[in-house]
Amino acid sequence: MNRNIILYCFSFLFLLACDGMNDNIKEYLDRGEINYIGRADSATAMGGINRIKFMWKINTDPRITSGKIYWNDKQDSISFPIDRGLIDKDGYFTHILDDMPEGTFIFNLYHVGMDNSLSIGYEIPGTIYGDIYKSTLSPRKIKRVEALADKVNLYWGDAGSSSGILFTYTNKTGEKKTIDIPASETVTVIDDYVLGGEYYYKTMFLPEKDALDQFELDSPVDKFPTYYVGDGSLDDNFPEYPKLDRTVWKIIDFSSEEPTGEGANGRAALIIDNDPSTFWHSEWEATTAQLPHYISIDMNTVKNVKCVTIAKRQSNTDLKTAHIEISTDNHSWEIVGKVEFEKTENPNARTIVLGETKKARYMKLVITESHRSPSASISEVYVLGTE
Structure with a gap:
């Protein structure tokens, strides 16, 4: 009997508790079902330079009149009207927040109804870029510019995170021309360049795949080489x-010559004797002359110089690099111009071709590198030009 009394008491208390619970939720039950206005769908954010772009799908709910975006833990917000005439063919609406600080934020997007009721929110992470991001960027470098008779080759350094290059130069018709160079390109060939012509370029950066804006880093104005190097047989060109x-012509100065060790050869005057079988050689018997070697020539009067050909000693591979200097007053x-030779017998000669003629009376041949350092030899130096 005592057991039955105890069970009865527990049952009575349980029913009282349930009745109190119904009182607590009664006010929510009385409200009925909440019918939210249509929520944003498939929302994305595209960061730009101190701005960010949002795109999302808007359904056909006629109660949607505007939108609202919160950020900074809902401390900041902006409201804007939604014009259905601006929805694209795929059902997307776009809104851009301008004048935004740089940083990464969590944005909350809501649709707003005529009675200011809000839809369920849509959370979108997004990044806005500015000076801090730009300070981490470096322009892509040109490693080498190779000028040839009919084209110039630009050899590019590592592209890093850049997305491309906008390269501007003056072409043969005198027009400024801009070409788009992709980040994947390592060598750019330009076939309408002008020797000595100006060029400049911008390195482009997209901070994210579908960024709203790209960053541009300007490189300073530079010039193509004022000369190109040919194979030494350009007389007919x-x-x-x-x-x-x-x-x-006269030899007026030289760093050294070999007066005895090369027999009839070795002297500096032999580079202008019109005999390719003879040659100058740096001194090596009495003492060993060190690089760089040089020979200075007086051409007697001022000339208009277009091309200079440097011919190696025949069947010899010593010469590696040399350059030509000119002067009107010594x-x-x-x-x-500068020439380079491989360690081969051929080509025997290389020709420096100037874009524009240069006035000169004095010419200096300077040898800076040898394949058999420090020894070097030269057979002839020729000049194409006018008196």
Whole structure:
């Protein structure tokens, strides 16, 4: 009997508790079902330069009149009207927040009804870019510019995170031309360049795949080489610039010569004797002359120089790099071109072709590298130009 009394008491207390619970939720039950307005769908954010773009799908709910975006833990927000005429063919609406601080944020997007009721929110992470991001970028570098008779080759360094290059130059018709160079390109070939012509470029960066804006880093204005190097047999290419007569030319200075060890050869004067079988050689018997070697020539009067050909000693591989300097007064010198030779017998000669003729009376041949350092030899130096 005592057991039955105890069970009865527990049952009575349980029923009282349930009745109190119904009182607590009664006010929510009385409200009935909440019918939210249509929620944003498939929302994305695209970061830009101090701004961010949102795109999302809007359904056909006629109660949607505007939108609202919160960020900074809902401390900041912006409201905007939704014009259904601006929804694209795929059902997407776009809104851009301008004048935003740089950083990464969590945005909450809501649709707003005519009675200011809100839809269920849509959370979107997004990043806005600015000076901090830009300070981490470096422009893509040009490793080497190779000028040739009919084209110039630009050899690019590592692209890093860049998305491409906008390269602007002056072409042969005098027009400024801009070409788009993809980040994947390592060598750019330009076939309408001008020797000595100006160029500049912008390195482009997309901070994210579908970024709203791209960053541009300007590189300073530079110039293409003022010369190109040919194979040493260019006489027929420039009929208006004949090979200059060297009979009155004189050697006026040299770093060294070999007066005895090469027999009839070795002396500096032999580079202008019009005999390719003879040659100058750096001194090696009495003492060993060190690089760089040089020989200075007086061409007797001022010439208009178009091309300079440097010919190696025949069947010899010593010469590696040399350059030509010119002057009108034997005091102020200008380097006008450089040649490089592989360690092979051929080509025997290389020709520096200037974009524009240069006035010069004095010419200096400077040898800076040898394949058999420090020894070097030269057979002839020719000039194409006018008196």
